[in-house]
Amino acid sequence: MKKSDTEQIRAANRVDIINTLRVFGPLARVDIGQRTRLSPATVTAITSDLVAEGVIREVQKPVSATGRGRPRVLIGLNPDHASALGIKLSINEIRLMLGDLQGNIVAETVVTADTQSLDQASLNDLLVDQASRFLEDYPDHARRLVSLGVAIQGIVDAHRGYSVWSPALSIKNVNMTAALEAAFECPVELANDTNCIAHAIHKHPEYLQKPDFAVIMIGYGVGGSLILNGDLYSGHNGAAAEFGHTKYTPTGPTCACGKAGCIEAYVADYALYRDARALIDLPETDRRHPSEDEMRHLTQLARDGSTPARELFDRAGRVLGFGIANVLALISPERVVVTGPGVRAYDLLEDSIQAGIQEALIPELVGRTEIQSYPWSEDMTGKGVIALALGHFR
Ligand SMILES: [Zn+2]
Incomplete structure (x- = not known):
């Protein structure tokens, strides 16, 4: 196997462990292994790196009720390690939400705006301006921002980051991501609002x-x-x-x-x-x-x-x-x-x-x-x- 292949597998396993901890919350290493089907050695190696980087941390050491047996060390994501900003654009309303690394919404605000009157340039300005103002109130989150996500009603070309048609806007074929990417220098995901809901349900352990x-x-x-x-x-x-x-x-x-x-x-x-x-x-x-x-x-x-x-x-x-x-x-x-x-x-x-x-x-x-x-x-x-x-x- 080439070195790049090994690195790719390791990167994929790392993402797998992070996502598993986001869905299930804190787990013992053995349970991470079971959920991800990774070997104990792989789980130990990757979680050691993640602890060293501050991405995950030991969260509790409960001892069994009888006081016997070895206490199990649980590890979970460090929610304060990274943040993401979510923006939901709907008719005459912009909702801004800050999420921690666990995926919890930790702050949000709603701004009204006449979304039907926007053209591409004024929409860009509005999104960047509102996101910047919101983040100003949360400087710690702004510092560790890793990505943004935009949700919009209507038909979305998620591959290109375009709103093809939305009842929230009177203009069609609108680039929703480029201005935000340039302003915040991080990746921006665009999704139709129902796909966001499906994604949230899909991440529920039952689904x-x-x-x-x-x-x-x-x-x-x-x-x-x-x-x-x-x-x-x-x-x-x-x-x-x-x-x-x-x-x-x-x-x-x-x-x-x-x-x-x-x-x-x-x-x-x-x-x-x-x-x-x-x-x-x-x-x-x-x-x-x-x-x-x-x-x-x-x-x-x-x-x-x-x-x-x-x-x-x-x-x-x-x-x-x-x-x-x-x-x-x-x-x-x-x-x-x-x-x-x-x-x-x-x-x-x-x-x-x-x-x-x-x-x-x-x-x-x-x-x-x-x-x-x-x-x-x-x-x-x-x-x-x-x-x-x-x-x-x-
Ligand atoms: Zn229709």
Whole structure:
């Protein structure tokens, strides 16, 4: 074996150990070996280097309850060794989040901005300016910043760092990474917001062993993400799994993307609220982005027995069921995870999702795929984008 090959394997093993400690938290060396399938000698050699560099540290030496046996030394990441900055750009809002090496969000702030009025130059200035201001308040993190991650709604070319189309911006084909890379002199990852959520779920110990699963995000839009053979699948154009813009019917309502009959045009918050306003007396709202309170009000109306509201959620569930049926027929994943702010109404959607799937597919194609909701928190996109950015820490 050539020297460069040995070095590459060692570097890959090192990343493997760092990622394992990020997912599982502090572990004994023997458990690191089991999780990574690396030999005890390799684990000892690499962890010694990492301790010497301050990347990992011994975190506790618990003695068994009986007081007998050798105390096991646990080692974990030193969260203060490196930091990553996550930026989530959505309609009229920029969320900035600082993550430590463990991947925890340690500080965040939300800035409002008229994102629709931006051109490439003013977007560059805004991102760099807001990131710099935020980091000024956290000089220790700024000093050990290793990477940035940017999450944005819409179609993303992750390979090139471009937002191809996003409801947050009126311009298309926008370079989201170059200005930040130049300003902070470190790598910048760009990802679609649903891919960030899928990445966060995939790093959960329960999902780590699941090679094939689909994530569907419902809420301000409808997004999709595929984990295939254990990896995020981004496709030839870097924008795969745009589940929300697959079609229910070509003659359906208008979608935020401009086309008609997309699944999103029935299921997204803006679609439900728009169609509900035509039938029920509801306050006027931001057309593209009803608030959480407005959506909770509409959801409660359906729970309280409002027939038109109930029928809209039934229809949304059925459309979602047809969409999920296509995913099952195409890739037969082990699990389909539905998450996002829209799971606030999952109790109203669940039965019609199942009914839609049964109506769309013969039982043999439905198979044994589990369809389940995953509790939503605002942090999920942030944790995912920070985890993606921390992939650059080696
Ligand atoms: Zn669409």
